[in-house]
Amino acid sequence: MKQSRFMSLVEATTNVVVGYLLAIATQIAVFPWFGIDAGWSDHLTIGLAFVGVSLARGYLLRRLFERLGKRLSGRDTSTYESSKGT
Numbered sequence: 001m002k003q004s005r006f007m008s009l010v011e012a013t014t015n016v017v018v019g020y021l022l023a024i025a026t027q028i029a030v031f032p033w034f035g036i037d038a039g040w041s042d043h044l045t046i047g048l049a050f051v052g053v054s055l056a057r058g059y060l061l062r063r064l065f066e067r068l069g070k071r072l073s074g075r076d077t078s079t080y081e082s083s084k085g086t
Contacts, residue, residue, distance in 0.1 A: 015058075016051060023050040 003011070024047040031038055038046070 016055065019054055020047050020051050023047040 024043050027038065027043050027046060
């Protein structure tokens with residue numbers, strides 16, 4: 001089943017929001033272990049930086065795998081077609 005563009009947008013938005021909240025919660029829990037004292041605005045700003053990095057990573061990996069998938073499926077097709085003729 002193919003996902004609609006709207007549902008892709010809903011999924012991506014949910015992923016970003018959950019990632020942001022998880023980043024902030026993780027910072028609040030982990031920073032004190034390392035003696036880092038950060039206020040709410042610091043946590044929110046650092047969380048935004050994590051979200052930006054995560055979005056870039058997700059996009060670049062998705063494009064990479066899309067390219068690899070096309071390349072691999074192209075090899076499979078050409079290998080199959082060349083063996084058909086023999």
